Amino acid sequence: MDVFRSRADRPVSDRSRTDGLLASAAGGTPALSVWRPPGVMAFGRRDVRDDGFDRAAQIAESRGFQPIERDVGGRAVAYPGETLAFAHAVPIAGASASITDRYERATETLIGALRELGADVVTGEPEASFCPGEHSIRAADGGKLAGLAQRVRADAALVSGCVVVTSTDADAIAAVTEPVYDALSVRFDPASIGSVAAAGGPATPDVVARAVEDAFADGPWGSGRCRTGRVEDGR
Template sequence: METLVVRGRKETPNADRAATKTLLTHTTETGQPTVRVWTPHRQIAFGRRDTRADGFDRAVSIATEYGFPAIERSVGGRAVAYTGSVLAFASTIPIDDIRQGMDERYETATMQLLTALSDVGATVERGEPADSYCPGEHSIQGSDTGKIVGIAQRITGGAALVSGCVTVTDRDATELASVLAPVYAAIDVPFDRASVGSVEAAGGAAAVEAVQRTIEQTLISGPTAVVDCNSIELDL
């Protein structure tokens, strides 16, 4: 079966998030895998634990002051920021048993991202520095630099969504560190500004579109059908 490759983004952050959620539903219902690599709108996406913190309202105010609209997501870890040029990737995969395959999917995604970033010239490895943003077990960092990629996974009855974010440029890394430092302080989560890395800092390409294309090609296996998310209704 062809992999459905979705490009572009919707007009608003909420509509854009709904588009990716719809792809997960599509794979659940049809068994067709999908791949999406794009630049989400400027925003900070807060996780469920963040919204329960005593300083959450203050964190939202800080994000707004820095020009980052606040979004709440029902799953995932701690707050993640997007500048408008930070990349996101999402791959939906049909599954038969929700109890099996999680570790293998994480391993596959990690290897794919390591390969893609190496292909654009970055020197990268598994892991993340201490006190990173949205800390997790499945991350990629530059050798002797900061965290570049975070990977997460969501599972439904018939499909898995493997997704994450990639900081490409030093400029984006600096902006992320600047806003996340006070935001994380407000919700009382340890954070080190120096933990934010980039593909560029790891010696790789600073061209967002080039990194985007390389990641997309690495995530795809076999024939594809390419669509623009704004040219079709994603309730396929």
């Protein structure tokens, strides 16, 4: 499996990053990237088509979050700086896995990584959570801390998502998501956000990121073998 890392946590366009992952997967090699988007609000395609998008983007920018569009579906997700984004690309040619299979494998892999770190997490999400969807992970007794989405093309599939690591970021996400979702007419409860730290895991993004990398490398797509590459800004 190819693991792509940026030299620094500077803005890298979502499309530039995922294009590299998908190209690797299309050539037969699964690829993964786990990174920390610095101060961005990633809007899904449905958000961008919404009548309230311009207002939502203005609100995000006024609060220090650069609006960007991501390649997969789902609703807007804020990344204050310590929240992780991850994207995992796998080959389609010759594969028997369905969309559901990929979701299940990725969710199990992510839950396993977080539990190894001591976080008490389960599948599911509370009512009115951020980026609502059935492929979510929450603290066993608390809020949503991770969500997954998927993009499929003829030669490769991309499973991506976010992981809220710290309680500080959870508070920051709640503060910006409430007015942004209001502009998009999406229900949101600020108390629905959890974090890896609040679930009993570490409050160190790099530790969580490496655990996620290792879990995918040892999973059904990785075979424990990694080749580390780099994703540069703008490429």
